Amino acid sequence: MLDNKVLVAGAQAKSPHGLDAEVIVIGAGFSGIGAAIKLKEAGFSFLVLEKAADIGGTWRDNTYPGIAVDITSFTYSFSFEQNPNWSRLFAPGNELQEYANHCVDKYGIRRAFRFGIEVEKAVFDAGSATWAIHTKAGQVLKSKYLIAATGGLTQPKIPDIKGINSFAGKMMHTARWDHSYSLAGKRVAIVGTGATAVQVVPSIAPLVKHLDVYQRTPIWIIPKPDYPIPEWAQWIFANVPGTQNAVRQVTTFFTELVMMLGIIYNKQTPQLIRALEALCLNHLENQVKDPAVRAKLTPTYGFGCKRPSTSSEYLRTFNRDNVSLVTEGIKEIHPQGIETSDGVIHEVDTLLLSTGFKVYEKGNTPPFEVFGRGNIELGEWWDKNRYQAYEGASVPNFPNFFLIWGPYSASGSSWFSMIEANVHHALRCLKEARRKHAETVEVAQSAHDAYFADIQQRQQNTVFYNQDCSRSNSYYFDRHGDAPFYRPSSGFEMWLRSRVFNLGDYEFR
Numbered sequence: 001m002l003d004n005k006v007l008v009a010g011a012q013a014k015s016p017h018g019l020d021a022e023v024i025v026i027g028a029g030f031s032g033i034g035a036a037i038k039l040k041e042a043g044f045s046f047l048v049l050e051k052a053a054d055i056g057g058t059w060r061d062n063t064y065p066g067i068a069v070d071i072t073s074f075t076y077s078f079s080f081e082q083n084p085n086w087s088r089l090f091a092p093g094n095e096l097q098e099y100a101n102h103c104v105d106k107y108g109i110r111r112a113f114r115f116g117i118e119v120e121k122a123v124f125d126a127g128s129a130t131w132a133i134h135t136k137a138g139q140v141l142k143s144k145y146l147i148a149a150t151g152g153l154t155q156p157k158i159p160d161i162k163g164i165n166s167f168a169g170k171m172m173h174t175a176r177w178d179h180s181y182s183l184a185g186k187r188v189a190i191v192g193t194g195a196t197a198v199q200v201v202p203s204i205a206p207l208v209k210h211l212d213v214y215q216r217t218p219i220w221i222i223p224k225p226d227y228p229i230p231e232w233a234q235w236i237f238a239n240v241p242g243t244q245n246a247v248r249q250v251t252t253f254f255t256e257l258v259m260m261l262g263i264i265y266n267k268q269t270p271q272l273i274r275a276l277e278a279l280c281l282n283h284l285e286n287q288v289k290d291p292a293v294r295a296k297l298t299p300t301y302g303f304g305c306k307r308p309s310t311s312s313e314y315l316r317t318f319n320r321d322n323v324s325l326v327t328e329g330i331k332e333i334h335p336q337g338i339e340t341s342d343g344v345i346h347e348v349d350t351l352l353l354s355t356g357f358k359v360y361e362k363g364n365t366p367p368f369e370v371f372g373r374g375n376i377e378l379g380e381w382w383d384k385n386r387y388q389a390y391e392g393a394s395v396p397n398f399p400n401f402f403l404i405w406g407p408y409s410a411s412g413s414s415w416f417s418m419i420e421a422n423v424h425h426a427l428r429c430l431k432e433a434r435r436k437h438a439e440t441v442e443v444a445q446s447a448h449d450a451y452f453a454d455i456q457q458r459q460q461n462t463v464f465y466n467q468d469c470s471r472s473n474s475y476y477f478d479r480h481g482d483a484p485f486y487r488p489s490s491g492f493e494m495w496l497r498s499r500v501f502n503l504g505d506y507e508f509r
Contacts, residue, residue, distance in 0.1 A: 023045070024146055034404075035048075059100060064199070068092045155358045166335050215296070220277070220309070372397040391422075443507075
């Protein structure tokens with residue numbers, strides 16, 4: 001094994017084996033951080049490459065007003081590193097970034113990160129059984145194993161609207177917020193009503209002269225029971241063993257009940273879906289005074305087809321005199337404003353794009369080219385043959401390569417559930433390869449195909465096949481009509497399978 005201390009410390013010289021590290025991880029969000037922590041614990045040498053200048057991923061990039069987790073903070077964190085200092089039940093975004101830095105420093109992995117390195121392509125060399133990672137700056141780094149920890153919601157999606165580049169005012173995507181620009185007294189338009197807009201709209205409405213909210217698809221809104229966590233409770237969590245974990249188990253149970261049973265076991269739990277929809281509709285009626293506005297804010301698709309959100313502020317914002325809900329389609333954007341399909345031109349000073357991210361599409365998943373055996377490129381292969389991966393973590397013809405966020409991998413109560421499961425999956429394979437002195441580890445085609453067939457069968461139980469999702473405009477769906485974002489299983493099953501999947505499904509050579 002290579003010298004872990006030297007390589008993690010970042011020596012520039014290559015090892016005697018010509019490798020920069022045994023494992024190269026791409027991405028320094030929570031997926032990359034989680035992978036790095038467990039790689040260090042297992043004694044592998046590794047580097048983490050990140051195109052930005054800091055760690056944090058989503059929580060580094062998204063700093064818009066009102067940003068916060070929409071899953072309770074007790075659940076939205078590593079199970080092995082719980083934070084007793086959350087200020088609220090649903091922590092604000094800056095606390096997630098602080099938590100990321102805490103994890104990196106506590107586990108002593110910061111020196112393994114290399115910032116300002118954007119990967120252009122990764123190429124597997126069958127002769128040496130190594131990966132060559134080519135950067136856009138012309139560097140080539142080599143490793144035995146490659147882990148893609150690039151996440152899903154990273155590349156902002158700019159809408160294809162006629163005239164958008166002609167707008168003369170200030171325009172920004174919510175994922176690239178310009179804090180030097182003041183919204184005070186401005187006529188603002190925000191395009192999109194997904195989970196981000198649900199947080200932005202009530203945060204900026206009191207500041208602006210007028211706010212137009214352009215809605216294509218209404219969103220299901222669950223009441224958000226967000227409360228400050230008092231200092232005495234933080235003290236208990238920090239000093240009384242087991243207390244925070246007990247709370248975590250409760251919040252995790254209810255999160256999984258809503259998000260997983262409602263989406264994954266939709267066919268088996270129709271009564272739960274009806275109860276959730278009734279809860280949301282009652283919340284809408286209590287929050288919005290104008291019945292005409294309420295009607296426009298009422299979803300016409302099944303709960304779970306599109307990502308639902310939680311808020312006790314968003315809907316009531318439409319009672320304000322300076323906020324308008326615009327449901328007419330956008331025909332064109334002019335230098336001074338937005339023209340809607342009814343011919344009205346709405347004058348605007350500031351245009352906010354809350355239009356989400358690229359998800360399962362070529363060029364984003366993965367965001368760099370990956371060439372495996374036979375010069376097969378992963379993104380192109382997926383685009384032609386449907387998104388698929390064994391246990392959401394590996395693909396035939398791509399030896400020594402693992403994904404943290406592969407097709408059909410997100411499950412459980414939070415993103416961290418998936419991270420921990422797929423990191424554990426990859427580490428089981430790497431440890432077995434080390435035990436067998438194998439040069440490559442690659443999932444067998446037969447095991448992969450059987451798993452994908454099982455996934456497609458299980459999908460028949462999900463909301464995507466049992467509700468009318470055609471009007472949801474959901475990023476859960478790809479161009480093939482599949483919904484590869486969610487894994488059709490419970491979080492517990494995902495956790496269990498990462499520990500007991502048959503290592504015989506892999507070929508160790």
